[in-house]
Amino acid sequence: MAEVSLRQLSKRFGPTQVIGDLSLDIPSGEFAVFLGPSGCGKSTLLRMIAGLEPLSGGEIHLGGARIDILPPGDRGVAMVFQQYALYPHMTVRQNMAFGLRNIGTPTDEISRKIADAAEMLEITPLLERKPAQLSGGQRQRVAIGRAIVKQPRAFLFDEPLSNLDATLRSRTRIELARLHQRIRSTMIFVTHDQVEAMTMATRIVVMNRGQIEQVGTPMDVYRRPQTRFVAGFVGTPAMNFLTVAAVSDEAGFARVSLPDGSTVTTVIPTKALPSAALTLGVRAENIQPGGGIPARVDVIERLGERTLIYANLRDGSTIVYDETGDVQVSIGENVQLAIDGSNAHLFGADGRAIRG
Amino acid sequence: MQTYRRGSSFTDRALFIAVALLAIIWIAPIIWVVGLSFKPNEVLMRTTGGIAAPPFTLKNYTDILASSSVFGWMLNSAIVAIGQTVLTLVIASLAGYGFARTNFLGRNALFVIVLAALAVPEQAIIVPLHTMFAMFDLHNTYVALIVPRVAFPFGVLLMTQYFRAISPEIEEAALLDRASRFKIFWRIVLPLSVPAQVTLGIYTFLHAWNDYFWPLVSATRPEMYTLTIGLASMQTNFAQTEGIGFLMAQAVFAGLPVLILYLFFQRYIVSAVAGGGSK
Numbered sequence: 001m002a003e004v005s006l007r008q009l010s011k012r013f014g015p016t017q018v019i020g021d022l023s024l025d026i027p028s029g030e031f032a033v034f035l036g037p038s039g040c041g042k043s044t045l046l047r048m049i050a051g052l053e054p055l056s057g058g059e060i061h062l063g064g065a066r067i068d069i070l071p072p073g074d075r076g077v078a079m080v081f082q083q084y085a086l087y088p089h090m091t092v093r094q095n096m097a098f099g100l101r102n103i104g105t106p107t108d109e110i111s112r113k114i115a116d117a118a119e120m121l122e123i124t125p126l127l128e129r130k131p132a133q134l135s136g137g138q139r140q141r142v143a144i145g146r147a148i149v150k151q152p153r154a155f156l157f158d159e160p161l162s163n164l165d166a167t168l169r170s171r172t173r174i175e176l177a178r179l180h181q182r183i184r185s186t187m188i189f190v191t192h193d194q195v196e197a198m199t200m201a202t203r204i205v206v207m208n209r210g211q212i213e214q215v216g217t218p219m220d221v222y223r224r225p226q227t228r229f230v231a232g233f234v235g236t237p238a239m240n241f242l243t244v245a246a247v248s249d250e251a252g253f254a255r256v257s258l259p260d261g262s263t264v265t266t267v268i269p270t271k272a273l274p275s276a277a278l279t280l281g282v283r284a285e286n287i288q289p290g291g292g293i294p295a296r297v298d299v300i301e302r303l304g305e306r307t308l309i310y311a312n313l314r315d316g317s318t319i320v321y322d323e324t325g326d327v328q329v330s331i332g333e334n335v336q337l338a339i340d341g342s343n344a345h346l347f348g349a350d351g352r353a354i355r356g
Numbered sequence: 357m358q359t360y361r362r363g364s365s366f367t368d369r370a371l372f373i374a375v376a377l378l379a380i381i382w383i384a385p386i387i388w389v390v391g392l393s394f395k396p397n398e399v400l401m402r403t404t405g406g407i408a409a410p411p412f413t414l415k416n417y418t419d420i421l422a423s424s425s426v427f428g429w430m431l432n433s434a435i436v437a438i439g440q441t442v443l444t445l446v447i448a449s450l451a452g453y454g455f456a457r458t459n460f461l462g463r464n465a466l467f468v469i470v471l472a473a474l475a476v477p478e479q480a481i482i483v484p485l486h487t488m489f490a491m492f493d494l495h496n497t498y499v500a501l502i503v504p505r506v507a508f509p510f511g512v513l514l515m516t517q518y519f520r521a522i523s524p525e526i527e528e529a530a531l532l533d534r535a536s537r538f539k540i541f542w543r544i545v546l547p548l549s550v551p552a553q554v555t556l557g558i559y560t561f562l563h564a565w566n567d568y569f570w571p572l573v574s575a576t577r578p579e580m581y582t583l584t585i586g587l588a589s590m591q592t593n594f595a596q597t598e599g600i601g602f603l604m605a606q607a608v609f610a611g612l613p614v615l616i617l618y619l620f621f622q623r624y625i626v627s628a629v630a631g632g633g634s635k
Contacts, residue, residue: 079532099532
């Protein structure tokens with residue numbers, strides 16, 4: 001395992017810049033997740049680390065040594081692809097042995113490594129099968145096994161769970177987290193699924209338009225989003241955003257007025273606020289019934305253990321809030337809501353969060 | 357409960373009857389040829405109808421086996437067909453992989469030229485080919501019979517398309533597995549393209565085995581005749597009033613290797629005719 005250091009990376013496809021001046025340090029042994037919407041450059045970044053995509057600028061270091069000048073096979077990384085990319089004409093054993101043979105590993109050592117990895121991933125009975133004879137989940141394990149036997153300094157995962165069904169995806173998430181605990185290797189995982197990011201990452205790197213929006217622990221990213229983009233992208237349902245009509249001071253903290261006239265007192269110092277337009281951000285779980293903000297229920301989403309209720313404020317804007325699973329509520333019902341100002345966020349016109 | 361039965365609709369039945377009729381029309385001459393090959397030549401001088409009625413004979417076939425030339429021509433055909441097939445596969449695979457996976461200056465222009473070659477009829481280049489091989493004094497050699505056919509644009513196109521359809525991720529995985537470019541081609545891509553190789557191989561072999569025009573131009577010495585040319589050379593009797601049974605037996609004999617090939621590789625031949633590789 002080794003530290004991965006990206007220094008001022010950039011990538012252009014013709015005139016289009018997909019990664020721009022990006023720097024990031026991933027400490028050794030970390031499970032870093034690159035999270036972002038489609039087209040944000042996260043997969044391109046991973047492929048640049050792997051050596052499958054040439055750099056337009058910058059440097060990549062692994063364990064202190066520069067690797068961007070090396071061919072993919074010499075970088076000391078192993079990659080698990082979205083479509084698994086197993087060699088269809090080879091058995092599972094041959095798939096796992098291929099890379100080791102290419103670096104001249106002795107046969108008995110290859111056998112031992114394959115046996116160890118197969119046991120760890122519970123694929124020993126599948127070793128003589130070909131990929132076509134395996135289920136999606138089994139193929140995924142083989143792809144991981146193929147990476148493990150190489151004992152790379154860093155593992156790269158390119159949306160490897162996206163082809164699995166929901167149950168298997170959730171199980172594989174746990175297994176990958178367990179695998180990381182066990183081998184403590186540096187892992188970089190690319191996904192657009194925030195649940196995957198939240199559940200597996202030790203650090204999340206939120207990306208948007210080829211730039212890093214925020215780097216932090218899952219709860220840090222969730223609780224203290226640095227930009228409106230992060231606030232909206234991380235969390236289900238997405239954070240509510242309400243335009244702030246006016247700001248007043250209450251004991252040094254900002255009290256904001258919403259377009260419908262209701263007010264919310266935050267814990268953000270008034271002096272920190274810019275004069276430009278502000279947006280209030282609040283998560284569904286920080287809105288409860290029983291306050292003074294009138295709203296009318298528009299849509300009810302029952303998820304079992306919780307219910308999401310979409311309600312229209314008087315000015316027409318919609319907010320979503322959380323209720324218990326068996327809450328008695330009906331569409332068109334008038335409710336009074338309270339926003340927990342202590343967990344509310346304010347975003348400036350540039351999209352950046354304002355902190356005290 | 358409703359059950360779905362295939363072929364129950366009127367359209368399906370009409371299609372079945374039409375296909376059966378076409379098959380009968382297509383196969384009738386072949387049955388006739390096979391039937392005539394078992395009839396004495398003397399009988400066939402009077403009439404070539406009634407193939408089902410006796411007398412029958414195996415003499416036409418024993419005459420072929422007694423002739424020294426036929427086996428030589430067959431060997432020539434086999435050498436030419438196998439040679440063409442092997443070389444075509446090598447060239448089409450390498451060129452196809454180059455077009456599909458490598459990025460070099462003028463790739464697209466070169467590919468268009470290859471595609472344009474598909475539109476050039478064989479007859480248009482026969483004179484320059486003849487002149488060229490005459491200049492190098494290569495006529496009446498296997499080289500002359502094999503080489504002009506190995507640059508097969510359709511083969512290059514087929515292999516290019518097939519290689520393009522193979523997931524690039526598989527090759528990228530091999531790159532990360534520290535495989536060289538050639539190793540990726542040899543150990544990963546080539547084994548994956550076996551269905552296309554078989555399709556192209558059969559197509560090339562059949563084409564080479566049945567080829568008549570170029571061997572007619574290039575092979576002028578009887579010992580260099582291929583089977584098609586050799587059989588044609590025996591048809592000295594232009595009125596076809598005698599030796600018809602012998603001629604038909606030769607036709608059947610010439611077709612046997614192809615029939616055997618068909619039985620072994622039926623699946624791939626069907627997909628080749630259907631215009632794509634079977635995966």
